[in-house]
Amino acid sequence: MMSGNALLERGGMGATFAATTTRWVVGILFVLTLLASMANLLIPQDSALHVSTYTITLLGKYLCYALLALAVDVVWGYCGVLSLGHAAFFALGGYGMGMYLMRQIGDRGVYGNPELPDFMVFLNWDALPWYWFGMDQFWFAMLMALLVPGLLAFVFGWLAFRSRVTGVYLSIMTQALTYALMLAFFRNEMGFGGNNGLTDFKDILGFSLQSDNVRVVLFATTAFMLAAAYVASHFIMSSRFGRVIVSIRDSEARTRFMGYRTENYKVWLFVYSALLAAVAGALYVPQVGIINPGEFSPINSIEVVVWVALGGRGTLYGAIIGAILVNYAKTRFTAILPDGWLFALGALFVLVTLFLPKGIAGLLAKIKPAKGSGNGDGGVAAEGASS
Numbered sequence: 001m002m003s004g005n006a007l008l009e010r011g012g013m014g015a016t017f018a019a020t021t022t023r024w025v026v027g028i029l030f031v032l033t034l035l036a037s038m039a040n041l042l043i044p045q046d047s048a049l050h051v052s053t054y055t056i057t058l059l060g061k062y063l064c065y066a067l068l069a070l071a072v073d074v075v076w077g078y079c080g081v082l083s084l085g086h087a088a089f090f091a092l093g094g095y096g097m098g099m100y101l102m103r104q105i106g107d108r109g110v111y112g113n114p115e116l117p118d119f120m121v122f123l124n125w126d127a128l129p130w131y132w133f134g135m136d137q138f139w140f141a142m143l144m145a146l147l148v149p150g151l152l153a154f155v156f157g158w159l160a161f162r163s164r165v166t167g168v169y170l171s172i173m174t175q176a177l178t179y180a181l182m183l184a185f186f187r188n189e190m191g192f193g194g195n196n197g198l199t200d201f202k203d204i205l206g207f208s209l210q211s212d213n214v215r216v217v218l219f220a221t222t223a224f225m226l227a228a229a230y231v232a233s234h235f236i237m238s239s240r241f242g243r244v245i246v247s248i249r250d251s252e253a254r255t256r257f258m259g260y261r262t263e264n265y266k267v268w269l270f271v272y273s274a275l276l277a278a279v280a281g282a283l284y285v286p287q288v289g290i291i292n293p294g295e296f297s298p299i300n301s302i303e304v305v306v307w308v309a310l311g312g313r314g315t316l317y318g319a320i321i322g323a324i325l326v327n328y329a330k331t332r333f334t335a336i337l338p339d340g341w342l343f344a345l346g347a348l349f350v351l352v353t354l355f356l357p358k359g360i361a362g363l364l365a366k367i368k369p370a371k372g373s374g375n376g377d378g379g380v381a382a383e384g385a386s387s
Contacts, residue, residue, distance in 0.1 A: 096145025197292025
């Protein structure tokens with residue numbers, strides 16, 4: 001049995017390690033973003049040091065995925081809530097941005113209608129649906145891109161957590177939620193472009209999306225939002241709220257017996273996580289250039305869980321590492337073995353489960369010098385993350 005002083009010392013070292021990790025993550029993001037942006041804008045294209053606009057866009061997409069993985073790690077790694085529906089919040093945020101970008105096309109579309117997007121003209125719509133009103137204003141569109149996923153997460157979490165639905169049953173419910181939304185958005189009468197979704201974007205805030213400068217700004221904005229989300233998540237998990245969340249993960253019944261309304265903590269953490277996913281989706285759309293119902297696919301949510309498991313759940317930085325590594329591998333292997341990528345992903349998940357149960361973050365915690373290792377868990381409240 002460990003003494004009280006030993007526990008305090010161990011927790012203090014863990015908090016110190018987590019704070020140091022946060023500075024490292026933010027610092028690395030800043031340096032890499034600065035170097036990549038300068039290499040794109042300032043170095044001539046014929047130079048070996050030039051970073052192409054395609055690469056900048058690809059890096060921006062990876063960072064959007066990293067932000068989505070961070071959102072999943074917050075609820076799964078620290079609260080033990082395995083959500084298989086975060087693709088829904090990601091896609092809803094993306095549709096909010098996509099609707100704004102579609103309204104910016106104006107009469108430059110194929111059919112030249114200044115009010116109706118091309119797909120509505122093609123489907124013989126005679127008026128803009130009420131839920132498209134105001135989406136030509138950036139601030140309103142971004143408000144909706146956050147409000148709708150946040151409200152959905154609140155209603156779903158309030159009903160599920162107050163009913164004390166946990167474990168695999170909760171995971172199935174989240175997967176059913178995203179699947180239902182996917183089927184709904186596939187329907188043309190929903191007014192979101194049906195199977196084709198929203199695409200052919202031109203401008204954002206009056207600036208051309210084809211411009212190298214705009215691409216770099218979007219990439220830098222994504223890096224900034226990822227860093228801000230990481231710092232905010234670290235602050236939350238280092239607070240009293242975060243300690244209660246971890247205690248819920250380890251033993252919800254005991255935490256409830258101590259007088260905490262555990263369902264309230266879980267609901268608000270779920271909402272926060274959904275908002276992070278929505279921000280990731282909103283940043284993803286202008287860089288990729290399309291949003292369609294396929295983004296709701298349950299397989300996408302399962303992939304995010306694989307990213308987090310590979311990187312190491314309950315560490316925050318592990319989610320970022322996992323998302324970037326897996327998606328980089330996906331980019332490479334889909335070009336080399338397009339039919340075998342899913343098998344490679346499945347094999348990767350099995351190998352990580354067998355040989356790296358705590359992911360890459362757990363491996364890094366083992367090999368780092370004992371002097372600065374703290375509790376070796378990779379972050380505040382990460383101890384027991386794999387329990």
